[in-house]
Amino acid sequence: MSDLPVPYITGHFTPVTDEITAHELTVHGTLPQELNGRYFRNGHNPKPGITPTHWFRGAGMIHGVRLTQGRAEWYRNRWVRTPFLDGVPFTGTELEVSAAATNIIFHGGRYLALQEANLPWEVSAELDTIGVYDFGGKLTSAMTAHPKEDPVTGELHFFSYSPFPPYLTYYVAAASGEIIRTEIIDGSGPSLMHDFAITEQHVVFLNSPVVFDHAEHSGIPYRWHDDVPFRIGVMPRTGPAKVTWFEVEQAALLHVTNSYVDPQGRVVLEGPRYDRASWENSWKWWVGAPGYGTSPDAGSTFHRWVLDPATGKATDEPLDDLATEFPSINDAHTGLVNRYSYAVAFPGAGLSGYATIKFDTATGRQQLLRHGEDRMPGEAVFVPAAGAVNEDDGYLLTIVSDLKADASQLLVLDASDIRRDPVAVVELPRRVPAGIHGHWIPDTEEF
Structure with missing residues (x-):
């Protein structure tokens, strides 16, 4: 890492x-009238x-854009004001000492x-920090940054993982926000479980070879183990x-694209797959390090696993060879x-710069x-059009x-x-650093 000694605070x-x-931000094109929200x-x-010791040790900052009636009403950015922001270290037990930097949801x-x-930290609709939130005392462990909301029931499914027993705890919160189910899950291990999945009938957990290891000194105590x-888990x-x-x-999965049950009753799981080389070199292709990205193991690639509960058999297949991450769906x-x-x-596998990609898993086709040059997109968030059919x-x-212009835009793509x-381009008043995850929260959900 000599050419980029601290890649996650440069470029x-x-x-x-x-x-x-x-x-009243400048808008090129026309913002769709149905885009009313944040x-x-x-x-x-x-x-x-402050120079953090790891990618995931920087304090959380939320960037927000308010769209309403064809206008970009405001942009604002705010740190989440947790004890971590003020220098209180997280040593593994203080659940309220959060960077609060991975995701933001509305539920x-x-x-x-x-x-x-x-624990989660609550903020306001204007991104002011309200305080730590534990679901009325019912959440007594950490909460994943990747909960899944059932689109039919509105229930929020989430989990807590730990390097110590119990390794995995599963939660369900009602649409109203109250936790209605808590289960300790047997059979899991001290794996780095960043994400998971649900289907209509199942919860899908991931135990990867990236496991808790006291000997790891990169900033978080997890390391790839070839013997794991x-x-x-279904x-x-x-x-x-x-x-x-x-x-x-053997592989690892940081983010899940989606999971569902196919017509044969099998559980299908899709997402970007890492092997050991791509996991250990992920910082290089994330930042587009010069000369990196020319080999097949240059990054995580879109993959599918098919799990048959009736037979106990599992198969898998690659769906694409581009290095991709931050998957999203409707x-x-x-x-x-x-x-x-x-x-x-x-960058890599034929790409000289960053791109947004759309996969069609029915045909295998892709749109890029x-x-x-010097332009990096973030995670693409889907918003349905008014009267959507497809x-x-x-x-x-x-x-x-x-990076060259020291500026950022919010793109609205078809x-x-x-x-x-x-469809529209909103000029933001500053360069927004590369970030992690976010959501569109329509006014119909807020009020």
Whole structure:
């Protein structure tokens, strides 16, 4: 790492140093009238003068854009004001000492900033910090940064993982926000479990070879172990809390694209797959390090696993060879069959720069929107169009940052064909650093 000694605070990841608010942003094109709400995106942004020890140790900062009636009403960015921001270290037990830097969701009337080793932190609709949130005392362990909301029931499914027993605890919160189910899950191990999945009938857990290790000194105590298999666990959603574990070819999965049950009753899981080389070199292709990205193991690639509960058999297959991450779908298909997914494509495998990609798993075709030199997109968030009929009738929202121009834009893309010129481009008042995850929260959910 000599050419990029601290890659996660340089280049596209260079932190901003203050909080600002700007009103009535410039819009090119026409913002669709149905885009009434807030686009919030979280990410790591340490205070000036602080160099974190790892990618995931920077303090959380949320960037927000308010869209309403064809206008971009405001942009604002705010740190999540947790004890961690003020220098209180997280040593593994203080659940309230959170970077709160990975994701932001809206559920049960609350905006929650998430970091998987800690409790959520609640913020307001204007991104002011309200305080730590434990679901009325019912959440006594950490909460994943990747909960799944059932698009039919509105229930929020999530989990807590730990390097110490109990390794895995599963939770369900009602649409109103109250936790209605808590289960300790047997058979898991001390694996780094960043994400998981649901189907209509199942919960799908991931035990990868990246496991807790005291000897790891990179900043978080997890390391790849060649002697640990990759296991995918399938559990009935309605109980009992008994998991069937499928051992598959060794790999790791950081983010899930989606999971569903196919017509044969098999559980299908899709997402970007890492082997050891791509896992250990992920910082290089994330930041587009010069000369990296020319070999097949240059990054995580889109993959599918098919698990048959009736026979206990598992198969898997690659779906694409581009280095991709930050997958997303139309959230109305969470846990249901989906045809389309979206992701960030990284330099390598024929790409000279960053791109947004759309996968069609029915045909194997892909659409690429190349963003150009020194321009890096973020995770693409799907928003349905008014009167949508097809799965991809809608828009993709993504913040694209331009390193050379020291500026950023919020792009509104036509999800049915992302190669077209953007539907609208919102000029943001500053460069927004490369971040992690976010969501679109429409006004119909807020009020």
